Each structure stands twice: as structure tokens, then as C-alpha cells.
Amino acid sequence: METQGVNLGSPSKQATVSKVRVVVRVRPFLPQEITARNGDSMSCAFLLDHQDNDSSDEVSVHLKYPNTSRSECYRLDSFFSQEDDNVRRIFYREVNSLIPGIFHGFNATVFAYGATGSGKTYTMQGTEEHPGPMPLAMSTILSICQTTGCIAEISYYEVYNDRCYDLLELKSEEISILDDKDGRAHLRGLSRVPINSISEFHQVFSCGIQRRKVAHTGINDVSSRSHGVLVIAVSSPCDEGSGPVLMGKLNLIDLAGNEDNRRTCNEGIRLQESAKINQSLFALSNVIYALNNKLPRIPYRESKLTRILQDSLGGTSHALMVACLNPGEYQESWR
Numbered sequence: 663m664e665t666q667g668v669n670l671g672s673p674s675k676q677a678t679v680s681k682v683r684v685v686v687r688v689r690p691f692l693p694q695e696i697t698a699r700n701g702d703s704m705s706c707a708f709l710l711d712h713q714d715n716d717s718s719d720e721v722s723v724h725l726k727y728p729n730t731s732r733s734e735c736y737r738l739d740s741f742f743s744q745e746d747d748n749v750r751r752i753f754y755r756e757v758n759s760l761i762p763g764i765f766h767g768f769n770a771t772v773f774a775y776g777a778t779g780s781g782k783t784y785t786m787q788g789t790e791e792h793p794g795p796m797p798l799a800m801s802t803i804l805s806i807c808q809t810t811g812c813i814a815e816i817s818y819y820e821v822y823n824d825r826c827y828d829l830l831e832l833k834s835e836e837i838s839i840l841d842d843k844d845g846r847a848h849l850r851g852l853s854r855v856p857i858n859s860i861s862e863f864h865q866v867f868s869c870g871i872q873r874r875k876v877a878h879t880g881i882n883d884v885s886s887r888s889h890g891v892l893v894i895a896v897s898s899p900c901d902e903g904s905g906p907v908l909m910g911k912l913n914l915i916d917l918a919g920n921e922d923n924r925r926t927c928n929e930g931i932r933l934q935e936s937a938k939i940n941q942s943l944f945a946l947s948n949v950i951y952a953l954n955n956k957l958p959r960i961p962y963r964e965s966k967l968t969r970i971l972q973d974s975l976g977g978t979s980h981a982l983m984v985a986c987l988n989p990g991e992y993q994e995s996w997r
């Protein structure tokens with residue numbers, strides 16, 4: 663799927679061999695948006711194939727540009743419409759099944775991708791009333807830990823302007839990436855906080871959320887300018903004489919919003935930030951495109967984010983891209 667020159671999947675004409683599942687989630691209209699549209703709540707994205715929504719088969723999604731006759735159709739792995747309590751459904755249908763693998767040595771990654779305001783943060787975090795994949799995954803992992811004696815730890819960092827910062831522990835410097843002798847990237851000094859209960863998780867995680875950099879743009883009052891990565895790592899129980907051994911990890915990522923600078927009126931530092939954001943999203947989509955199209959070379963090294971995620975994207979790792987859509991603004995994020 664093309665978004666600002668970014669390739670996430672294949673238009674329906676081409677066969678899709680998905681290694682990274684790509685699903686679309688359309689957020690509901692907000693009350694003020696419905697008012698501004700004189701009560702019109704027709705979404706620009708809808709399912710074309712009339713299939714049982716609970717099947718995990720591919721679906722055809724029709725995306726329509728508002729106020730024009732232009733439209734496009736894509737084949738995707740699944741579609742979550744604005745009518746669903748779709749954050750919960752995304753967890754139970756797409757994310758929950760990745761968790762057992764974490765306890766068997768496999769890594770997994772879930773991304774929320776889309777324009778600013780398309781619902782990425784809501785899709786990953788949810789609210790207190792409607793928790794999203796981040797707290798729901800933590801809660802599932804904690805209950806498996808309770809029965810197996812495994813240990814769960816979290817890290818939370820952001821990649822901002824292609825630099826990596828710890829969000830759980832204030833550090834004066836950015837976190838540097840070091841390659842080990844096997845070429846695996848490590849984040850030096852990134853803190854890992856043991857979590858024993860969901861209330862502990864909320865406490866630690868909400869401190870991190872406060873630290874995540876936000877700034878003002880012309881489009882949205884407060885928009886996320888960084889990629890926020892929550893890592894839930896699981897280690898085996900300590901044996902006598904040996905410490906815990908890392909089994910697997912789940913990366914839950916709220917990507918920075920991709921932006922069209924002609925619309926946001928960005929200037930100076932904002933424009934520079936935006937270029938970095940779009941550059942790293944482009945690098946990520948190229949990695950996904952290469953994986954899904956079985957290209958011989960996967961361009962992991964072209965951005966900090968893809969370098970860091972190399973051990974959790976492709977290979978034996980499972981990955982899911984949740985492409986978030988604003989129901990009235992398709993042209994902004996998808997082109």
C-alpha cells in the first residue's frame with residue numbers, strides 16, 4: 663500500500679506474500695468532526711469483499727478520496743472498521759497469538775503507522791476504560807509469568823530525530839547502538855524495569871509517557887514527533903547458579919506520524935524533524951516491502967529504527983503493522 667511514496671503492501675493486482683501482516687484500523691469520527699461534516703459520518707475506507715469479518719483471510723479494502731471520484735483498492739490481511747471496539751479486537755485477533763512465541767524464544771513486533779491524528783496512540787495504548795494492546799499484552803504476559811515463574815521486564819524508549827532516548831530513566835545522553843560480534847544491534851545502557859503486576863506497569867509506563875517528546879504543529883495541538891517503543895522482555899526463571907536468561911521480547915511501537923509538510927506548514931526545526939520522521943518511516947516500509955516480497959537484501963541498516971528492530975522483524979520474528987486511518991482524511995496519509 664502506498665502512503666506518501668511509502669510502500670506497505672501490494673495493490674490488489676499483485677500477489678501478496680505477507681511476512682509482516684498488514685491490517686487497517688479506521689478510527690471513529692470524533693464528535694467535532696461529525697459536526698463539521700454536517701452529520702455525515704461516511705468513512706473514506708470500507709471493505710469491498712463481503713467476507714466474514716472474523717476470518718483471518720485477506721480482505722479487499724476500498725479507500726476513497728473525499729470529494730472526488732478517485733479511489734483505490736488494496737488487498738490487506740485484515741480490516742477493523744470504525745464501528746468495532748477495534749482496539750480490543752486488534753489485540754485478541756492479531757496480537758494475543760504472538761505472545762506464546764515470546765516464551766519460546768521468538769521476538770515479535772507490532773507497529774501503529776499513520777498520519778498524525780489517525781489514532782496510533784489510541785490503537786496501541788487505548789484508554790483506562792478501553793485498554794489497548796500495550797496494557798493487554800502486559801497483562802497476558804504477566805499471567806503466563808505467574809504460572810511459569812518467568813520474569814517480565816519492560817524498557818521504553820523513543821527514537822527522535824534518529825536518536826534514541828531512554829524514557830524510563832533520565833539520562834543526560836542518548837542511548838547508543840552497538841553491534842556485537844554477530845552483527846546484532848544492542849542499546850547500550852537502556853534500562854529494563856522488572857514488572858510484577860499490572861498496576862506496577864501502569865505506574866512505570868505512565869512516567870515514560872510523560873517524558874515522550876511532544877511538540878506543536880500546524881495540524882494538531884500536540885503531536886508525537888518520535889517513535890515510542892515499549893519492549894516487554896521475558897526471561898526464564900533463575901536456576902541455582904545461573905541468572906535469568908532472555909527468552910524473547912515483544913516490541914509495541916507507536917510510530918511518529920507521517921506528515922505532509924505542504925499541509926502542516928512546518929518550518930525550521932519542525933521541518934527537519936518531519937524529514938527525519940518521514941525518512942525513518944520510509945526505511946521501515948522498505949524493510950517491510952523487502953520482507954513481504956522476498957527480496958534478497960533487507961535494508962535494515964538504513965535507519966536507526968530498523969537497525970534496532972533487526973532482531974524482531976523478519977527471520978523467525980512475527981510482525982504486525984496496524985495502518986491507522988482517519989475516516990475523513992484518507993488523502994493525508996495514503997497516496
Ligand code: ADP
Nearest residue numbers: 689690776777778779780781782783784785919
Ligand atoms: P495519533 O496518535 O495517530 O496522532 P491519536 O491516537 O491521538 O492519534 O487519536 C486521535 C484522536 O482520535 C484522539 O483524540 C483519540 O482519543 C481519538 N480516537 C482514536 N481512536 C478512537 C476510538 N476508538 N474511540 C474514540 N476516540 C478515538
Ligand code: MG
Nearest residue numbers: 782783885886
Ligand atoms: Mg500519537
